[in-house]
Amino acid sequence: MSMYEHGVSVEEQMKIIRKGADEIISMEELKEKLLKSEREHKPLKVKLGLDPSAPDIHLGHAVVLRKIRQIQDLGHQAVIIIGDFTGRIGDPTGRSKARKQLTREEVLENARTYERQIFKILDSKKTEVRFNSEWLSRLNFRDVIELASKYSVARMLEREDFRNRFQNQISIGIHEFFYPIMQAYDSLETEADIELGGTDQRFNILMGRTYQKEFGRECQIAILMPILEGIDGVEKMSKSLGNYIGIFEEPDIMYRKVMQIPDHLILKYFDLATDVHPDETARLKDLLDRDLANPRDIKMRLAREIVALYHSREDAASAEENFIQVFQNKEVPEKVPETVIKPSDGIIEAIVRAGLAPSKSEARRLVKQGGVKRNGDRVQDFADIVLNTGDILQVGKEKFTKVIVE
Secondary structure (H helix, E strand, O other), X not given: OOOOOOOOOHHHHHHHHHOOOOEEXXXXXXXXXXXXXXXXXXXXXXXEXXXXXXXXXXXXXXXXXXXXXXXXXXXXEXXXXXXXXXXXXXXXXXXXXXXXXXXXXXXXXXXXXXXXXXOOOOOHHHEEEEEOHHHHOOOOHHHHHHHHOOOOHHHHOOOHHHHHHHHOOOOOOHHHHXXXXXXXXXXXXXXXXXXXXXXXXXXXXXXXXXXXXXXXXXXXXXXXXXXXXXXXXXXXXXXXXXXXXEOOOOHHHHHHHHHOOOHHXXXXXXXXXXXXXXXXXXXXXXXHHOOOOOHHHHHHHXXXXXXXXXXXXXXXXXXHHHHHHHHHOOOOOOOOOEEEEOOOOOHHHHHHHOOOOOXXXXXXXXXXXXXXXXXXXXXXXXXXXXXXOOOEEEEOOXXXXXXXXX
């Protein structure tokens, strides 16, 4: 069930929309649009463009999707633009050189993957998915020249990544200038009232406002969301850096990863990765600021909220119970993966079969260093141990397997 009711006041809507946002351009225009929507009983169109080049969604990618879901729960509609046309050029944002252009087949496969993932977060009944090739492929050269005439090279070079490349004499393809123009044209075509993106999309989203104004349309509101740091608390969340929380990860893994974030990010995660009401996050901030609550307990609440969003309240409670058993009480979790071994296999073979170590030599090293337990007892010597069905092997603090001898 949605945490919001239809027909909430404009002030309440603005409070929810503002939660966690880095910048809204502009709050006055947003209020006017919401008042107009209320008067005319017509939902606002909230646009998000997805460049289908990295389709594996984690909590960092989900920041803007969560905000759109909150706006949907207020009664508004989402328009998701899959950039099957723009994706073949590649967004130059933050790039020190031109991106490799994707083939049409690569773009479409990534787009299909994105479509499957976004409805883990968005309300499919209030979401329209469109591919921008639908209108961009129809433009002729005269149309393109007209669009290009609305913007100057000098203004294009105000954009940081273009400016840096220009100053460092690194090539900029003319086609790259058309990426923000095409993104702006998407806003014209879909008559977007609001466009969301990360702070790194500021230039592109404001370009949409520029073009809407040039063509005599009502300007879209820009809502810019912060970049979410990963569980290391330092770098932007990224799968390649291993500091990510995937939205399809198992509840126990998701819960454990949330508990790894540093305390200074607890409130930011509440703002950007949950749908907890802003009044409640303000209350939690007050508790932490006045040392009236243990940060660990607030973080456990955060972990429950995030797991429940992507799984269920029951899964969240179970993940918390397992976390307490394993990491706080140093007990074995309820659900332990099983590993089938032969009667002749020793503990080294079992560790490798279970995937608890990549090789026999690494398994031997772990035993010698005291990093392996059998049924809670540290293994001192692996030579004479006979394993029985039901034995629990533990490597390090987190890796377990139940032995099945067949």
